[in-house]
Amino acid sequence: MRVVSESELAEAVRDAQGPLRILGGGTRAPSRVGGTPLEVAISGISLYEPGALTLIAGAGTPLAEIAAAVAEHGQRLPFEPADWGALLGRDGRSTIGGVVAANVSGPRRVQAGACRDSLIGVRFVDGAGTVVKNGGRVMKNVTGYDLVKLMAGSWGQLGVLSEVAFKLLPVAPVQATLVMDLAVPEAVAALSAALGAPWDVSGAGWLPGVGAILRVEGLAESVDYRVGRLAELLARFAPRVEREGSAALWADLAAVRPFHGRAGDLWRFSVKPSEAPAIAARLGGEVVLDWGGGLIWALVPEGTDVRAQAAPYTGHATCLRGDFAAFDPEPAPVARLSAGLRARFDPKGLFNPGIRA
Incomplete structure (x- = not known):
């Protein structure tokens, strides 16, 4: 079943006779999720205000479309999400709703936070077929349930997203990467030292065949200064500075x-x-x-x-x-809380059955 509007989505949920497998681009759902496929194709950017660094889009909008639109204005999603389709061996295009449902957060999470930290508003359909709205166009204090944060990382078990709103950030004009040919133990020591230093690292990872990588972004003079200080701090690990190939390294890491x-x-x-x-x-x-x-x-x-x-x-x-339950069993207190939330938002147990043990 494929829906292209919020009203169609609400009707599909109300009329459902059994469990539903919620799909966006089909690139993220773990293998054991069951139910009748419900493809959310509510697509398009409904509001983009570059001056306010704010974007609102349908949950079925391809991630690549959003990235291209904001890049035209020198902006980006702060949390650096990647398309997992090739990683998981699946066709389709990653959608922004799937990004939110899985709380997908790339290398820049160490500096800018996770997807949920940039998410400022959601619209979704709960298990009764009711359209729910929470949040808005600006960051503000929240009273009652903070459904914006709750929906990020819920993997479609609390409701089906129809629209999401984000705060954006400007693209940094310059970036550089320190590369160190290290095995994992030494790499983690180097990355930890850099992240604990005051030099505003925006990425810290390890790639096989490359080694440890550290990213610094910002204005040219600031980047040069901070790269120099990090090179001094990590001198025993013999770092080299990569500039021309820096962006490609981080694209490889984000997409694994x-x-x-x-x-x-x-x-x-x-x-x-x-x-x-x-x-x-x-x-x-x-x-x-x-x-x-x-x-x-x-x-x-x-x-x-x-x-x-x-x-x-x-x-x-x-x-x-793989043929295993997607997630670890939750500790008993957390499991009770999760079950209570699912009972409140999806009382008939329609959404993404089998995703947990």
Whole structure:
């Protein structure tokens, strides 16, 4: 089923006779989600005010369309989302609703925050087929439920997004990347040292075949100064400065390009950065690191439930490609809270069944 307006979406939910699998571009849903497909194709930018750094768009608007529109005015989504279609081996185009539902946040999260931190408004249809609106065009204090933040990362289990609103940021005029040929343990030490320094790093990751990478952005003189200070701080790791190829490195990291077209199950661990080297060693497979080691992408042989293998870890694991429940079981108090929210917003249990164990 495909809907192209909010009214069609509300009607489809009200008329549903069984569970629904919520789709945008079809590039993000974990493998075990069941139900009748409901494709949300409510597309288009309904408001864009470059002077106010504000954008409102239908949830089915392709991410690439939004990126192109704001780039014309020298602006960007602060949290650097990437299209996961090639990573997960799926056709389709990533949509902004899917970005919000999964709270997708790229390398710039260490500086600009996550998707939910830039999201200022949502419209969605709940499990009763009612259109709900929360937030608006400007950042402000919220009373009652902060549904804007609640919908970010809800993976479609609380409602089906129809419209989203964001605050934007200007594109930095200059960027440079420090590259260090390091293995994971030394890389995490270097990234942690840089993130703890006052030099406003906007990306900190590790790519196989490249090593540790650190990004600095801003005005040219500021970038040169901060790169120099970081080079002094990290002198023992022998950093080199990459300027011409800097943007390509971060595009590769955001899209997890080393794993494109590769067979195997794909896992994503959100953990304490200090735990990353030990977890990576226990996994034994191939990894990509982001957020200073706080995000681990792992490619493992098919049929491998790596949660037990990676343990112990502080955080959570997500199976994005593989025949396992997408998320770790929640602690009992959190599970009760989550169940209560789902019962309130989706009392018939329509949305994305099977996404949790």
